[in-house]
Amino acid sequence: MDDRCCAPPETALDLRPVEGPDADEELAALTKALGHPARVQILRLLTHRVSCVCGEIVDQLPLAQSTVSQHLKVLKDAGLVRGEIDGPRICYCLEPRTLRRLRALIGGL
Amino acid sequence: MDDRCCAPPETALDLRPVEGPDADEELAALTKALGHPARVQILRLLTHRVSCVCGEIVDQLPLAQSTVSQHLKVLKDAGLVRGEIDGPRICYCLEPRTLRRLRALIGGL
DNA sequence: GCCATTCATCGCCATGTCACGATAGCTGAT
């Protein structure tokens, strides 16, 4: 249950600035991706189960499979989540690097 | 220029939980409010000028006055910003309490 | 090869967001 299926720990730190036009755009994109209750819940699920979850997410949310898939796409496009193929199913897990980056950007406010 | 026009320092700390359904909704609402480049820029302006800014915000952004006013409304409804009437103009300033809350919620991920 | 499972994608519809100009409400000065 808690075997990880995707992540290399990825501990390199991010040296990009937390201010300026690029940072503003980046922060806006990340918060926009997070700006929906279902997506927050998905991220929360992924933080709680140490390892990656696949379509169990669908079972945990009161939404259709296609809707959940769209939300996952938003999170993936924002870089907050990564999906890797694991046999017939797909294994999603957090991208801690991006989460750290988000914290840094918000901290810069 | 750096005379404050609204804020009582407001240092009471927020004891509400950073997880659970309510926290999810709250985080989604706050990040949604932040999820637009113009609104990030507005917040950034308000952090940089120590005091509150009023319609100078309009001058700093490449947007019409009505558009900026709408963005300010979004930020105000989310509690990230406060506006107080100051003579003929309106003085906006950050709500550091809400910003701290946002940091706490993101930290809870 | 064939089927069942899993997930992504497509259309579709309803609703929300973003931008604008125009208008209305307040306030302080004349």
Place this chain on the structure above:
DNA sequence: ATCAGCTATCGTGACATGGCGATGAATGGC
């Protein structure tokens, strides 16, 4: 009282988002 300046709100149009069911593509097992 009137006028000028500042801001909020309204109405509108273009576009994005969120939700769903249906369809498609890939995989593992039979």
